[in-house]
Amino acid sequence: MAKKALADLSASDVSGKRVLVRADFNVPLDDAGNITDDTRIRAALPTIQDLVEKGAKVILASHFGRPKGKVVDSMRLTPVAERLSEKLGQAVIKCDDCIGDEVAAKIAGMDNGQVALLENVRFYDGETSNDPEFAKQLAANADLYVNDAFGTAHRAHASTAGVTEYLSPAVAGSLIEKELKYLQSTVDNPQRPLAAIVGGSKVSSKIGVIDTLLDKVDKIFIGGGMIFTFYKARGLSVGDSLVEEDKLALAKELEAKAKAKGVEFLLPTDVVVADKFAADANTQTVSVESIPDGWMGLDIGPDSVKVFQDALGDCKSVIWNGPMGVFEMEKFAKGTEAIAHTLADLTGTGCITIIGGGDSVAAVEKVGLADKMSHISTGGGASLELLEGKTLPGIAALDDA
Numbered sequence: 001m002a003k004k005a006l007a008d009l010s011a012s013d014v015s016g017k018r019v020l021v022r023a024d025f026n027v028p029l030d031d032a033g034n035i036t037d038d039t040r041i042r043a044a045l046p047t048i049q050d051l052v053e054k055g056a057k058v059i060l061a062s063h064f065g066r067p068k069g070k071v072v073d074s075m076r077l078t079p080v081a082e083r084l085s086e087k088l089g090q091a092v093i094k095c096d097d098c099i100g101d102e103v104a105a106k107i108a109g110m111d112n113g114q115v116a117l118l119e120n121v122r123f124y125d126g127e128t129s130n131d132p133e134f135a136k137q138l139a140a141n142a143d144l145y146v147n148d149a150f151g152t153a154h155r156a157h158a159s160t161a162g163v164t165e166y167l168s169p170a171v172a173g174s175l176i177e178k179e180l181k182y183l184q185s186t187v188d189n190p191q192r193p194l195a196a197i198v199g200g201s202k203v204s205s206k207i208g209v210i211d212t213l214l215d216k217v218d219k220i221f222i223g224g225g226m227i228f229t230f231y232k233a234r235g236l237s238v239g240d241s242l243v244e245e246d247k248l249a250l251a252k253e254l255e256a257k258a259k260a261k262g263v264e265f266l267l268p269t270d271v272v273v274a275d276k277f278a279a280d281a282n283t284q285t286v287s288v289e290s291i292p293d294g295w296m297g298l299d300i301g302p303d304s305v306k307v308f309q310d311a312l313g314d315c316k317s318v319i320w321n322g323p324m325g326v327f328e329m330e331k332f333a334k335g336t337e338a339i340a341h342t343l344a345d346l347t348g349t350g351c352i353t354i355i356g357g358g359d360s361v362a363a364v365e366k367v368g369l370a371d372k373m374s375h376i377s378t379g380g381g382a383s384l385e386l387l388e389g390k391t392l393p394g395i396a397a398l399d400d401a
Contacts, residue, residue: 004171004399006146015055016112020142022159024149025062025080035079043378047148047173055112059142061121061159069125081117092117099137107141121159128157135162148173151379153394160394170398182354182375183386187216191316199224199322203247208388214257219264221308223300223324227267240296270301279329299325300335309342321356327363336363344372356383
């Protein structure tokens with residue numbers, strides 16, 4: 001996936017040009033419409049600022065929420081325009097649509113170095129169906145294209161893939177370039193030992209990534225609710241813990257594959273169990289071989305944390321995707337938090353640590369260690385698919401380097 005990037009374009013390539021930039025501004029809002037986490041906005045700034053400095057007319061496009069092809073006022077990008085104006089230190093022109101005459105008129109009036117934000121592209125059905133006519137209308141007001149929305153790169157939508165048929169060059173922004181550099185090069189050409197920590201509630205959602213990583217890693221650590229499917233496959237009693245009965249044979253196959261490949265396959269040795277799925281549940285820590293009937297496992301235990309920490313000690317690259325337990329509840333957050341602290345410490349010794357999107361990022365942010373990791377991925381689904389070796393349509397559509 002060697003793609004042409006913004007860094008390959010000189011100032012003369014973009015100065016005075018209208019550059020359509022697909023960003024990911026799908027940020028969380030509170031009930032009053034205030035942005036509660038602007039990580040994605042901040043992640044887009046290097047690309048925007050680079051284009052502004054080179055004298056481009058920057059036209060930003062993004063989706064927000066799931067309006068399903070209709071105009072939904074609570075899903076307008078107005079709060080994003082305001083936050084962007086603050087961060088960039090200049091007024092961002094806000095359009096009330098993403099295509100049409102009004103947009104064309106506003107863009108025609110732009111000066112070099114100005115920034116405009118189009119309205120939510122998902123107000124049109126043509127966005128998610130990758131309708132060529134809608135893509136053509138989006139592209140009509142631009143001269144070239146930059147995709148910097150890694151979080152949507154695994155979807156073939158009009159603003160991520162379709163527009164590349166009508167704009168040239170079509171290149172990767174600095175955020176996508178960084179994502180590819182870390183995620184792909186760490187998997188394809190890692191500093192070893194390479195470890196993967198895979199958590200989350202279900203084996204079914206992580207089968208592909210575990211299977212692919214077994215061909216690449218030296219060690220794999222399994223946490224989260226999916227561990228109980230592996231225990232049951234080994235013949236252990238798991239009480240009322242979450243189990244995917246139809247995945248027991250697969251769990252056995254994955255363990256057998258790890259053994260055949262010489263990959264160290266680590267499951268927790270003890271778990272924190274609860275008498276109900278609730279923040280005020282009664283809890284106890286037990287060996288995985290003695291989970292009591294009627295109790296459910298909701299976190300890895302302190303002995304597991306120590307085993308995992310010892311096995312991670314000599315690793316030079318670590319990819320983490322998925323929490324160790326139900327970290328949203330304080331009683332079941334200790335395992336996830338301990339792993340976050342371990343990875344932060346490893347980063348300090350020169351280990352490359354990559355947090356692969358989704359809940360793992362939320363967990364690392366929660367304990368305030370995001371800036372202590374080598375790389376935090378902005379795309380949960382996209383990073384998983386990239387780790388699985390799948391082609392991401394939004395990146396495949398860009399010009400080859």
